[in-house]
Structures are given as C-alpha cells and as structure tokens.
Amino acid sequence: MLNDFTWNMTGYIPKHRVNLHGDGIPPYVAERIFQLEPKPPQVDSLNEYILSALQEKNLLYFSFFLHHYELQLNKRIKSFLGMDGGDLYDTDRFLDIKLSCREQMLQKLMDYDPAKGAEYATYIFPFIRDAMLRFRMGEEKWSVSSLTNYKMVRSMAWLCQNTKDAVSEFAKKYNCDLALAEEYLKVVRGIRNQQPFYVTDENGEETGEDVALDDTWNYTDILWNGIQAEKVQRAFEKLNYREQTLLEKRLAVYMACGRVSSWKDRATFEELAVKFEGSTASGAERAYRRAVDKLAELLVAEGALHAVWLKQVSRTKRKKKIVAAIYEYQADCDGELGEISLNFEDSTAEIVRLADWDTVKTNKFAIRAIAYLLNCENEKLPKEMMVAFE
CATH class of the missing domain: 1.10.10 (Arc Repressor Mutant, subunit A)
Structure with a gap:
C-alpha cells in the first residue's frame, strides 16, 4: 500500500514556481510542472528510479522518474487533445488531465512487477491512456457505467463509420452475441448528436473523426431512442x-x-x-x-424520466456577478420542497434540506440540481426551470 511510503522532497523544489495570484498557470509552466531543482541524480535507466522507490518505499524516486518522463507524458496528452478537438492550450484542462495521469501512475505503482521484464514506462503506457479516457468520460454530456463500456461504445461508433455491418463486426471483435451488439448500436445512435464524438480505431487509438451529425443536442434522438x-x-x-x-x-x-x-x-x-x-x-x-x-x-x-424542479429563492451579487444563491427543488414533480445553497466563487454547494422522495444515501435529485446549476453560465442562472434526466 502507498500508505507505507514516504514522499520526502527535502533538498528539492519545483524548478518553475506557480504564481497563484497571477492570471493562471502559463502553458510553459504547465508542461514543466514536474521539473525539479536541482536535477535528480543521474542513472543509466529511468527504471532504476522506480526500483528504488519500491525498495526504499520512498516516492522521492517517483518524482525523479516524473522529472525525466514529463516530456513524453506531455506529448501523449497533446496528441490526445489534438484528436479531441484541438484545444492544445486550454492550460487548465491540460494540467487537470496531466495530474489525473500522475494519480493513475501512482495507483499502479504497487502492481508493477519488474520480474515480468517490462520497464515501468512500458507497463504504465495503457493505464495513462485509460486515465485520459476516464477524464474525458467525466466531461462528456453522455455517460456509461464503466470505462470498459465507454471504450466499447466508441469502438461501435468507429465500426458504424467504417464497415457495412457494424453489428456483425462488433460481435466478432468482442465475441458476443448479436443482441448485445445491437444494444451498443442503439447507444451510439442515441448519443451521436449530443456533442462532437471522436472515435477510436480497431487498435484503440483515436482517429480524430467526428461521427456526430452536428455539434448540437438533438432532443429528438434522445427522446425517441x-x-x-x-x-x-x-x-x-x-x-x-x-x-x-x-x-x-x-x-x-x-x-x-x-x-x-x-x-x-x-x-x-x-x-x-x-x-x-x-x-x-x-x-x-x-x-x-x-x-x-x-x-x-x-x-x-x-416512469420514463426523473425530473428536478428548481426555483431561485435568493441570490447575492458582487460587481454584477452572482456569487451565491439559494434554490428550492422538488423531486419528480411531487412532495415537499428541498433547499440548496450554492457558492459560485468556490463552486461549492450545500444541501440545506432534502426534498421528499430524494434518496437519503445518494441525494440524486439534489446532486443533479447542483451539477446543473454550477455548470450554468453565471449570467444565465435560471429563476425557475425543470431539469429532466433518465
């Protein structure tokens, strides 16, 4: 367990300082966020850092590895972003993905077995890709139950674009029956117009080809399919x-x-x-x-949909910007109202009172309402509206 490890960086500092009071992190710094001063000690192979980290249970050596591996990681993220719409220098998003990759690399460190012959950089390669896909899966307007299903949906989308019989090809590829392949085809048809949809090829790599019919929500497809x-x-x-x-x-x-x-x-x-x-x-x-x-x-x-009804009770403005608001909400158009308090300055929210029929453990109606409101453009926060979801 990583709990048994130390991460003592005494004697080393980040080479590039982050000015939290400036205009954000510039791209140059975001791409060098793992660089250390002074430079880590020289080794013949980067894998020596990983072996030292495991033997001495000290993640200082993992930081040494990141110092040298960062350039390669940057290239992978840029390639991913290039396929995903070309926003190479949306710096905040670039850095969020990068930190997600580092988290995945840390989680997989304990599973790495040097005796199997592969160096850590080779071993971690597919898990970095999974981290980037998982990050994007969380961003998109549609979702599936797991990363495995997410990959299969994208594979079906690629087959729809590039083969005459996507269902048969999918069934052959995943060794599944035609009925399951048909279900994946229905999912692809249902989401294809929710947003640009960049698919993977047969090898799991992004093709950069957008299979969406256009870049707008098509409520008809969502409704009917x-x-x-x-x-x-x-x-x-x-x-x-x-x-x-x-x-x-x-x-x-x-x-x-x-x-x-x-x-x-x-x-x-x-x-x-x-x-x-x-x-x-x-x-x-x-x-x-x-x-x-x-x-x-x-x-x-x-029983075909759930819905949460929202009504703004009060709001607080500062310099013409809404910094806080209180909303009442109702679950599935019935029962006593609940109440939600939102702070838009730090993007936090508190469930003051649960509405009738909202689930005590998951608070799914309140959570859905909070997610919607925190993602609204500040000047377009609704006074009253209904948010439907499946």
Whole structure:
C-alpha cells in the first residue's frame, strides 16, 4: 500500500514556481510542472528510479522518474487533445488531465512487477491512456457505467463509420452475441448528436473523426431512442393540440409514426408565431418551453424520466456577478420542497434540506440540481426551470 511510503522532497523544489495570484498557470509552466531543482541524480535507466522507490518505499524516486518522463507524458496528452478537438492550450484542462495521469501512475505503482521484464514506462503506457479516457468520460454530456463500456461504445461508433455491418463486426471483435451488439448500436445512435464524438480505431487509438451529425443536442434522438416509445406516445397524447404542434414542428418529428426530419428543417419560433396568430416569437418560445416541461411531467408520471424542479429563492451579487444563491427543488414533480445553497466563487454547494422522495444515501435529485446549476453560465442562472434526466 502507498500508505507505507514516504514522499520526502527535502533538498528539492519545483524548478518553475506557480504564481497563484497571477492570471493562471502559463502553458510553459504547465508542461514543466514536474521539473525539479536541482536535477535528480543521474542513472543509466529511468527504471532504476522506480526500483528504488519500491525498495526504499520512498516516492522521492517517483518524482525523479516524473522529472525525466514529463516530456513524453506531455506529448501523449497533446496528441490526445489534438484528436479531441484541438484545444492544445486550454492550460487548465491540460494540467487537470496531466495530474489525473500522475494519480493513475501512482495507483499502479504497487502492481508493477519488474520480474515480468517490462520497464515501468512500458507497463504504465495503457493505464495513462485509460486515465485520459476516464477524464474525458467525466466531461462528456453522455455517460456509461464503466470505462470498459465507454471504450466499447466508441469502438461501435468507429465500426458504424467504417464497415457495412457494424453489428456483425462488433460481435466478432468482442465475441458476443448479436443482441448485445445491437444494444451498443442503439447507444451510439442515441448519443451521436449530443456533442462532437471522436472515435477510436480497431487498435484503440483515436482517429480524430467526428461521427456526430452536428455539434448540437438533438432532443429528438434522445427522446425517441433513449426512452420507451410507448410511454412517450401515451404522454404526448395527453397534450393539447397547440402543445403537440409546438413540439412536433420545433423538434421536426412526427409522433404518430416516429419519423424524424432533418434538424435543419425544424420550425423557427417566428414561424410558430405565424402559425398561431396573435403570438410573437418570444411568446411562441415561452409556449414551447411550457410544453416541454408539461411533457416532462407526464413522462415522470409514466416512469420514463426523473425530473428536478428548481426555483431561485435568493441570490447575492458582487460587481454584477452572482456569487451565491439559494434554490428550492422538488423531486419528480411531487412532495415537499428541498433547499440548496450554492457558492459560485468556490463552486461549492450545500444541501440545506432534502426534498421528499430524494434518496437519503445518494441525494440524486439534489446532486443533479447542483451539477446543473454550477455548470450554468453565471449570467444565465435560471429563476425557475425543470431539469429532466433518465
């Protein structure tokens, strides 16, 4: 266990200081964050540092390893970021990924067995990639249950783009039945429009090819593919004619048969206002939002969705920026309200009071509400809204 190790850096300091009161960490420093002053003692092989760390149970030698390995690690992260959209110098993200890789390297240090012949740098190679994938998995709008499933979803996406029969190829590759392959295909189709989707090739390497149809959320795909169609249909039929028309025209979907038109063909709010005489574009948009919320409530009643309703109770501003706010929330459109207090300066939140039906152990409704609010643009924090989730 690493608890048995020491990490005594006496005599060594970071070569490049981080000015916490400046404008952030510059790229030059982020790429040299593991450099030490003075330089570590010379060895014939970097693996000697790792062997010394294990033998003496002192992570000082692990820091020596990082000092020399940092350049290679930087190249791997840059390559990963280049495939993932080209944000090579979003410095905060670069550094977050880098520290995630270091954490993974530390966790795997105890599993390293030099007797098997591979040097530590070779042994750790696939685990660094897993750390980067796990980091991105946490960033993306969609999620799966494990990193293994995440890789398989991306593999299916690559097969969809590059083979004629993705299901058969997937079943052959993972030695699984066709039914399981079909399930992965459904997942890929359901998420393909949630965000740019960079897939992996047959060797697990990123191709840099975006398989998304566009870079916007496609609520139609999420709705039709992610929820049982029967429940959606029952809920939809409970809406009035105007609400049904607003949803169908705006989402470019025909609920009677499930046919989806091009996202570019969806009606604008100006066109919807003309259809319902006496309405303005802003009025049509408000009516559409109300129809979305009503449909969400009906889907909650059908057991197809969960939803958390939010209402801002108070907020505190400093220099025109909201620094704190209190929200009431309700779980699944029923029961007594709970309360959440948020501090946007340090991105923290406190559950003041749980709503009825919120789970005591996981607080899943409160957690969902907090995650949504902390990720909102500060000037666009909602006064009142409903957040639906599966």
